[in-house]
Amino acid sequence: MEYNGVSAYNDEKFFKDYMSRRNRVESPNNMIEKPIMLELMSDVKGKTVLDLGCGDAQFGVELLQKGCILYDGVEGSENMVKEATKHLNEKKGNVYLSSMEAWNFPKEHYDLVVSRLALHYIADLKSIFMEIHKSLASNGKFIFSVQHPVLTSSIKSAAASATKSDWIVDDYFYSGKRVEPWIDKNVVKYHRTVEEYFQFLKLAGFKINDIREGKPKVEKFSSESEYQRRMRIPLFLIFSCDK
Template identity: 55%
Template sequence: MYVYREASVYDHPQFFEDFLNRRNRDNSPNNVIEGPIVHQLIGNIKDKTILDLGCGDGRFGNELLSRGCTSYRGIDGSENMVRVAKDHVSELGGEIQLASLQTIDLKQRQYDLVVSRLVFHYLQDLKTVFRNVYYSLKDDGKFVFSVQHPLLLSSTKSAEALGKKTAWLVDDYFQSGERIEPWIGKNVVKYHRTIEEYFQLLKQAGFTIHDIREGTPSPDFFEDKQEYERRMRIPLFLLFSCGK
């Protein structure tokens, strides 16, 4: 069984195409649940310098630049993502870089805001990443990120079910570590961590945790009442807002 690690799966042509179609549909959970909460947590970004870790296709970067941030730098480990992201931000003055988030060298006190959306559960060594983010922030800088909720990632058996899920299995919750999840036809390595573990890693890096969200759905973003009720059954996302 072949498995993909970090951003490598996005450089598979068919997966990349299927992912973008799935990610950018109007009713994607990223758009109706996670995205609105991220924007709420980051707040006013006018005149801010922003670093986006795992910038994906650059659509989020385009939003941030359109909202008035002074500078935007996106980093991603996928060549396909970087290519598309440049198209979305270059005309607005954004910068995109191809690099591994595990080894990237960040300058100290450079950013007002570091943001990352649904990336860190792909990375094995978050201790180093969080420490690098802390040093890259200016004094009073903010760090906002989202990950796949640990209740979903504790066991990958639910991910094996076809169609819309009506039940979810939580198992091995306190056994942190590698999981191999079937996702859009490929086997992808992710790393399960408890909420407590994320919290402790942030504290150890020096952060003050200002807010924690579990992606509570808002009916305002759903056209389908049944889909809203289904999404109310289990959290899909975990989000943190932290300060230096």
């Protein structure tokens, strides 16, 4: 059975296993990707924020604590929305149960649109980028991360579990659907090259300000072996764009 995008998170066992992995101390999301996202966002005080694929909205809570005046999270998984609602309780944040494709993007409404490791689940990314551009106010920013294309290119080195020590990059220029074994499920993702992400953003009208690949920082790791392993291959691709 194949799980398309967020549908995997509605499987109770997958959801429980994912949350356990995601919240571990040395999760690369926390050690590598999140600090770069926060750096690129800079000061969010007084800003309105849309978070696409917001998950459990813990990131939204952090942005509200940093002073953003409006936080809207869009999430397609019912399980994630339940968690997000708990975290945003009594805070100036909202979470909406919707896929990105079905979301009604308000025009020129947000100062900042963010998305963390969710856009590689989208088949028609070009249309989503155009909707995001329309939803941003003048001089608005779009900052997002995806799984790095060297990882999405081939599933040959993917495994349902176990710590990888070698990776295969193959079929890189064949864009499109990949079915990856992940946490004992077959999850659908969409591979795109770095160039394609760049071109889609340009077509939507964005100016690309920065691109990051998440080079690990040794001071973030308590384990030298884990640091050395993370230095071998990029896990993330992160873009910072202006309207």
